[in-house]
Amino acid sequence: MVVSVRSWVANEGGKHLVLMLWLGANTWLFMNTFLLYSTGQQYHYLYKMLGLGLCISRASASVLNLNCSLVLLPMCRSLLTFVRGTHAVSTRKTRRLLDKSKTFHVACGVAICVFSVVHVSAHLVNVVNFSASYSDDFPALNLARYRGEDPKMIIFTTIPGITGVLLVLILFLMFTSSSYCVRVSNYEIFWYTHNLFIIFYIILMVHMVGGALKYQTNIEAHPPGCLRTNQSSTEQQGEELEQSEDEEGRCREDAYFQPHYPQTWLWVSGPLCLYCVERFYRYIRSSDPVTIVTVVRHPCDVIELRMLKKNFSARPGQYIVLNCPGVSSFENHPFTLTTCPTENKETFGIHLRVVGDWTERFTQLLLPPPRIDLEILPMVQQRRYPKLYVDGPFGSPSEEVFNYDVSLCVAGGIGVTPFACVLHALLDGWTGFRLQRLYFVWVCRELQSFYWFAELLCALHHKLWQENRPDYFNLKLYVSQTDGLLSMSEEKYRPLSSRLLVGRPKWKLLLDEIGKSNKHKRVGVFCCGPKGISRTLHRLCNSARSSGTTFEFNKESFC
């Protein structure tokens, strides 16, 4: 598969542009601060005492300031959802960039770790130099109390030293618990250690108090290096006396040093306040418990939950975060909405698959396990549903399905949930959107999974055929496991059974076919499913296409 420049630029161009800008900003900041400290007149004496360690540590500190302020911004989810929603402010290209907000957060986090290592190493060298090159000429410049003071004492008895050690420990805890392995197996460890960030930021803002590094304030009156010229002029008295007095300037007074005042709060306080406001807003918004209206059990371990909440509105494709104190007080789990509230119907619903202990316990609270002898006669019993809190809705890439002329939605198993909401919206009224054609590919392991949304698919199909747009909705269903039941026998699901294919889909042929029917158009590809499918599709979208169609890849994923 040859990568075509046009497809690659359409898919990856925006992301890489932002990456280049970010790298450029970091490099510029690093070089600027490095040159300031190595060539600046006000740092001349300090540079002589500490050497390169001074420049590297200060340059990495400024890069750390930038990244510590940027790392919070992609995590303001409500703000990003709002930006995604206002089409006036953002174009489709900007909204596509918002999909990668978590990746940007990780990039800034990695930069913080890397530059912390550089910063700490440089400062360790500085501390050794403070102790070894204790300056007798300028006592105000020293951090050590006497020549040869043990560097460990310097670290543990100054504010920058102790706060630095604490910051490194917190960063170490946060970094080691955010690996993919720990997140997948024990999300709580990741969540609780990552919430130590607030302590990290508070300590960061007092890190510079105490003023370890000082700059000279009276450069005109005491040009750096003039002590030496005064001394050398007394040595070579006769000939150069007049010359040196004229050229090098006069030392009118002693050098006067002043520590920097802390600057980190200038960088960090804005995003930190924004993030705290956002968390507070989310807490207030989710403090209203929701009313559970219906619970339906579907085949293959899927439960559908319909709920009602005051002042709740959502767009198709968005997701919510559930918290059930009856199961666990602090765990929050994201689920995509499968039905959004409309003018006619105020309830919204999710489909959740029972895998893992939270969902199992939650299902047990919702639906007590059926007793065998009561299966024949269903009894209506009064059920007391558990209390449930909902945070959201939050934006996701699948909201863009309506903003392309042609869209291809690929779903794997339970990944069909964002598209189910899209299909419900089309069922309510398909004429109002920019979307002219939708290709829907759903791959499942077992045939029973298709029954989750069989009625919705058939209803949409019939409606579009009745309204004379048979080419609007193109459905393909694939059953990937070849043993087991392989056909849907019900008469009402005839449109589905005639579009059911056995085996895995051949993506290249599919994209070629779509490309032939939609020449020179921009097709939005939306994938929500296992990594294998999304990787293959991504590669295919980046590769050359003879029909001139551009495929823009959008992936939906959690954690």
Add this chain to the structure above:
Amino acid sequence: MGQIEWAMWANEQALAAGLILLTGGVVGVAGQFRGWQFAAYAVAAGAFVCLLEYPRSKRAKGTSVARTGQYCFTVCVKAFGPLTRNYYVRAFLHAAICVPGGFMLATVLGCVCLGIASLIYLAAAIRGEHWEPILPKKETRKPVAQSIKNPPQNPPPRPPAELRRKQAKDLEAAAYDNPMPVTLDE
């Protein structure tokens, strides 16, 4: 919070701490700082900790993700038997290894990080976790069940054909009880 596997987190921390100890030791030896012998020790100790912690343990419940190329390390670590299986041994081993690192400036950080990892290993050991090697599954063909060689000789019990055909006049008499329980397949 009841089912967290602390050992997995402790493993990540110990690996990172080993790398930090190794780096600090290399810096200390290269710069020939005061006390560089501690730095030399830290290089060896850091390398040892990295080799010990590289192979991930198999999770008690769920899928385990192995690190790339960890198979040979798994075999070596498994060879030590109960010494490496038990997390109490690991906790005390890490606590003992990290102490000499505290005497030199360049290795202090590695010492503290390894100490934290050792505490978490202690917590994991108290909760009864232990190290399990991730070994590739051997393909065993299912043994052919005995019953496949003897197919049933008789058809399943059914009432005779006349009774089974639905009598349009007499639906009540045509009903029969299934000897096996039947559930709706939905």
